[in-house]
Amino acid sequence: MIGTGYVGLSTGVxxxxxxxxxxxxxxxxxxxxxxxxxxxxxxxxxxxxxLREGIDSGRLSFSTDGAAAVADAEFVFMCVQTPQxxxxxxxxRHLYAALDSLAPALRPGTVVINKSTVPVGTAREAQARLGxxxxxxxxxxxxxxxxxxxxxxxxxxxxxxxxxxAAAGARVADLYRKxxxxxxxxxxxxxxTVKYASNAFLATKLSFVNDMAALCEALSANIDDVVxxxxxxxxxxxxxxxxxxxxxxxxxxxxxxxxxxIADNVGHDFGLMRSVxxxxxxxxxxxxxxxxxxxxxxxxxxxxxxxxxxxxxxxDDLRDSPALEIVTRLLAAGATVTAYDPTVTAPSNSIPSxxxxxGDAVSAAKGAACLVVLTEWLExxxxxxxxxxxxxxxxxxxxxxxxLEADAWIDRGFSYARIGR
Numbered sequence: 001m002i003g004t005g006y007v008g009l010s011t012g013v014x015x016x017x018x019x020x021x022x023x024x025x026x027x028x029x030x031x032x033x034x035x036x037x038x039x040x041x042x043x044x045x046x047x048x049x050x051l052r053e054g055i056d057s058g059r060l061s062f063s064t065d066g067a068a069a070v071a072d073a074e075f076v077f078m079c080v081q082t083p084q085x086x087x088x089x090x091x092x093r094h095l096y097a098a099l100d101s102l103a104p105a106l107r108p109g110t111v112v113i114n115k116s117t118v119p120v121g122t123a124r125e126a127q128a129r130l131g132x133x134x135x136x137x138x139x140x141x142x143x144x145x146x147x148x149x150x151x152x153x154x155x156x157x158x159x160x161x162x163x164x165x166a167a168a169g170a171r172v173a174d175l176y177r178k179x180x181x182x183x184x185x186x187x188x189x190x191x192x193t194v195k196y197a198s199n200a201f202l203a204t205k206l207s208f209v210n211d212m213a214a215l216c217e218a219l220s221a222n223i224d225d226v227v228x229x230x231x232x233x234x235x236x237x238x239x240x241x242x243x244x245x246x247x248x249x250x251x252x253x254x255x256x257x258x259x260x261x262i263a264d265n266v267g268h269d270f271g272l273m274r275s276v277x278x279x280x281x282x283x284x285x286x287x288x289x290x291x292x293x294x295x296x297x298x299x300x301x302x303x304x305x306x307x308x309x310x311x312x313x314x315x316d317d318l319r320d321s322p323a324l325e326i327v328t329r330l331l332a333a334g335a336t337v338t339a340y341d342p343t344v345t346a347p348s349n350s351i352p353s354x355x356x357x358x359g360d361a362v363s364a365a366k367g368a369a370c371l372v373v374l375t376e377w378l379e380x381x382x383x384x385x386x387x388x389x390x391x392x393x394x395x396x397x398x399x400x401x402x403x404l405e406a407d408a409w410i411d412r413g414f415s416y417a418r419i420g421r
Contacts, residue, residue, distance in 0.1 A: 001077045002066060002098050004031060006042055006149065006250065006317075007115055007142050008079030013047060014153040016054035018178050023069040024062050035062045043316040043343050046150040066098070067105040075175065076102065077140075078126075079115045084254050088261030090119050099126055108134040111168045115142055117195055117255060120262055123162065123188035136168035139188045141195035146249060147314025156181045162191025196262065199255040200273055205240040206247045207279040213243035213420030214286060223420025224402070243419045245374055245400040246283040246322035248311040253277075253320040284322065287419075288329035291398050294417055295370050300334035303393065305368030307361055308375020308401070309341040309351065316343035318350040323374035326400070328352055340364035342377055366391040376401040385412045 001012040004026040012024040026032055031041055038055055040048045054060025063069045070076050080094045095116065106112070112135060114123050127137040139162035144152045159176045161183070163169030169185045176183070184194070209227065216223040223243055231238025247253075256277050263270035292299050311321035318324060327337055331354045340358040347357065358364035361380060365371045365388045373380055381403045389395060389412045397409055399418040409416045 001025065001079055002070075002102070003079035003081070003116075004028075004035065004041070004062070005079060005081065006044075006146065007144065008077070009035075009040075009042060010044060010047065010144055010149040010153060011077060011079065011115060011142065013050040013054050013060060014150060015175070016057070016060035017050050017154070018175075019059070020175065021059050022054070022061070023073070024060070025064065025066045025069045026062075027064060029064050032062045032064050043314070044149055045147060045314060050150060066102055070102050070110070071105050071107065073107075073110060075111050075113055075172065076106065077113045077115045082116050082118055084258065088257035088259075090258060092118065092122065095122070095126070096129060099129055103130050103132065103135075106130075106132070106135055110135050111163075111172055112137045113140045113172060114138070114192075115140055117141065117251070117258075118192065119258065120189050120192045120196070122192065124164070127164070136163060136165045137188070138163035138169055138172050139191035140172055141191060143195070143198065146317055147312060154179065159183045160191050160194050161185045162188040164188060196255050196259045199251055200259050200276070202240050203247055203252045203256050203280070204272070204276045206244075206252075207276045207283070209241045209243050210246065210283045210419075211279055214283075216420045226420075243402065244322065244376075245287045245326055245419075246280050248320035248322045248325070250317060250319045253280075284325040284329060287326050287398075287400055288333065290417065291326075291330065291370060291372055292333060294396050294398055294415065295394075298334070299330060302335045302369050303367050304330055304335045304337050305358075305365040305371045305392070306330075306337055306339035306355075307341075307364060307371065307373045307380045308377055309339055309344050309355075310375050313375055313377045318344070318348070321350075324350065324352070326372075326374060327355060331355070338364050338366070338368070341375060342379060362387050362391060368392050369394045370396040370398060372398045372400060373403060374400045376403050381405065385409050385414065389413065 001008045001022055001024040004024050012022045016022045034041055038052045040051055080098050083091045123137045123139045141160055159181050161169050161172045173183050173185055213223040227241045230236050231241055256273055260270050260273050295302050309323050310317055330337055331352055338356045338358050340361050361383045385408050395414040397414050397416050402418050406416050
């Protein structure tokens with residue numbers, strides 16, 4: 001497993017759990033030492049237990065020596081970073097550098113598997129770059145949600161494998177046989193496209209429901225009941241129809257922009273995806289404007305308490321977080337922001353410098369003219385409104401995740417606003 005980021009580490013511990021012998025490789029020596037001690041380097045449900053299980057069983061180990069790790073490997077998963085440029089194009093230098101360094105050490109018959117999300121055509125380019133007919137390259141996209149990656153791996157909706165060599169593709173699919181999942185074995189370009197199409201479609205559903213929530217506000221309709229009525233239609237389904245402050249994270253923004261770039265490169269104007277991305281940007285502006293409206297129209301000098309900074313609950317990931325997008329807009333409008341998130345305990349380059357971090361939820365609300373919920377952590381719904389009422393400057397709350405019990409807050413004298421109502 002080349003790379004111990006979110007995909008590499010989650011995949012590595014799960015493969016070991018299935019009975020495979022796995023070596024996870026990373027150039028970060030300090031991270032490898034932590035992993036050898038059984039310390040999880042990301043926040044992920046069930047990861048610490050499976051990490052310890054793999055180490056104790058002898059099926060999971062960690063190394064900084066890639067060449068040694070792949071020398072006896074039947075399969076080599078590429079899980080390296082593929083940073084994105086402003087135009088949506090992927091930077092494949094890390095991937096190709098890893099391939100170049102490992103190529104001489106690969107034994108005949110090895111299958112190199114692209115697990116990272118990469119542009120369509122990358123598997124075939126990697127095959128040509130290796131310059132070896134005794135090595136095959138396959139695409140095997142991941143469909144892991146942060147916060148539930150382990151469960152998603154072990155109970156997948158499907159396994160997708162793309163390879164130009166049918167026998168090699170079947171070998172990759174067989175790695176997942178114990179999971180009993182529906183399996184699609186196809187060509188590399190199709191496999192790579194499946195990943196982009198899946199994430200783009202989910203982002204489309206989220207942008208749609210957020211725009212519908214804004215329409216419901218204007219029509220005095222109830223977005224919760226609208227979503228229930230839609231979701232009962234089996235052709236639509238209820239998943240990803242929950243309104244919020246916008247979508248973000250490490251996948252949806254990157255993959256949506258990448259798909260637009262991929263389409264541009266072949267002369268296809270993917271106007272729908274452009275609209276989806278633009279809708280999401282409008283959502284950030286819309287939420288910031290609603291908060292301003294709640295406090296009288298101007299945010300200049302207004303103290304705001306924020307609950308949640310990560311892009312979703314169950315992770316410590318701040319990448320492309322909708323919460324941070326909205327906080328940035330609040331700060332730009334002159335607000336002062338005190339925030340609390342259970343996984344964010346120290347300042348980082350990802351958090352705007354004007355944000356003061358509080359140690360708990362109630363402390364973040366102290367002196368606030370408005371409390372704003374931006375991540376759906378369960379502890380926020382469990383926080384006693386009486387404790388918050390005792391410390392805020394003004395009893396106003398904007399529930400950007402629709403997770404609070406509205407009546408409980410209204411009963412304490414709060415002016416309560418939410419999305420889609």
